[in-house]
Amino acid sequence: MNKYFNIARLSLKERLTYRGDFLFSSFLRFLPMITSILLWKSVYSSSEQDSLSGFSFKQVIAYLLLVNISRMFSSMPGLATNLARDVREGSIKKYLLQPIDLIGYLMSYRIAHKAAYISTSLVPYIILFGSCASFFDTFPTPVGCAYFILSLMLAFVIGFYFEVCLGMLSFWILEVTSLLYVVTTLSFFLSGHLIPLDLLDTTGWLDVLKNLPFAYLAYFPAAIFLQKISDDDLLLRFFIGVLWALFFFLLSRVILYFGLRKYSAYGA
């Protein structure tokens, strides 16, 4: 375990090398929030209704704020693209030659990046949430908070293994940029990043969306915080989420196993 701790330590050190860019990107992430708030304000005023599918305007804004927290854990910028580039250009060889597990290495690296990002975003997020406190009608109980934290961990694990699976497809198709673009766009919508999934008419088959892995990347933690999931339903949802995490974990191992047999070590 010590080696993975050291990988995380070095990754953190490396991440802090380009402090300017890092801090700049951390702050810029808040800008889209302003446009979202303005957009939803006009949606609600034109609909002339106080609530849409059980969501008031204030709740939608609270939801969007919370989705940012979910994405802070589940988004994996550069993971799949860098992995695909390493396969294509042969840099992946350094992980394959050393007595180290490639996926374990990527996990340590990502934890360090997340730790750096979350810790530097903490103060701006506290300010943002403080100034937007009026959008939150209720706050979860301590148990609810614990569920919320657990759901964020789950979002990280599902997001990580999902991206690793995508990146490792480059063992077969060297260029995965277009595929990643399509999946990212789909995920943006299906995860509830843009719109709370409840706002899509869920009386029919669309309810399936809440059980897809994407929902755990953004919707699920936010819905827990806003107490949109009943206690009876919560454990089942967690169970399904853990199954998805397990599925992508195993899938990443299978892809790596067969991918290495297909690997042509180009450019190395």
Place this chain on the structure above:
Amino acid sequence: MIVIKTNNLSKQFRVYEKPAGLIGSFKSLFNSKFKDIHAVENINLEIHEGEIVGFLGPNGAGKTTTLKMLSGLLFPTNGNATVLGYVPWERPVEFRKAFSLVMGQKSQLWWDLPASDSFELHKEIYKIDPVKFKKNVGELTEIFQVANLLNKPVRELSLGERMKLELIASLLHDPKLLLLDEPTIGLDVVAQSAMHRCLYEFNQTRKITILLTSHYMRDVETLCSRILVISGGKMVYDGQLQGLKDEFGKEKLIKIQFKNLVPDQVFSKFEQLEITGGIVRLRVSKNDVPSVLAIVSQCEEVLDISIEDPPIEEVIEKLFVSHRSKSL
């Protein structure tokens, strides 16, 4: 002890043949053509502990593919191999701890961090004893004279400096086998000599086995007593360097320096490479050397004479050409 043993090791790649031009690109969308390339064919070799073996061949001959199979990066299409008693492509942890592969154009050091950080990580990854780690870092940085570079970010180092640190990183865990792919590429003569010195010392003191590919014949001549030559994926020579010179270098280069100008016709029956001023350079078959010496002994005022083997590059080139013409 046998460190590397291969038996009919072969690797075939299926490559996509893309026709030239825009129309060709469109056609290939519907009718893709593939071609099988035999990168390595039936390689049989045995390398023993402590040997330094040069692995030579023109570009695309299959050297790097062979190294990749021996290091477990590639699965072979046919044949088998054992390296340090392990099947390399099964990649057991103990095997990965016992060897190093250094590629001149690929870095294992963290680009934005000082090499000392990467070394520390190596210590953890390879579980190196802290006392041994300290001793190895001290010894190696002294040999390469890079102690002052350890705390500088790798991105700020020159290619030569980086290569020295790469090699140090690959030796920290005391590997039993070192696979080197173009380790001196881009290095100046001084850095090349330092690398030769270090590799030789490690080979002598720690009995480390080395297999190296290089296009610099100086690397091969300085370090390797045995060489393997591969061409078109097939092994065409496995033996002593001198043996190769004897087999394909059946000529000698003679350089004679006279005090005065020499008339051209004196050496007209031999191949004259250069006649300028009092200097004559000839290429003659070994059998003709006594005849040349007999002529020289009759000349007046000879200042100097030297008889040398042709450069190893020339010998290897002849070997490649001879192999190519046989396979056509």
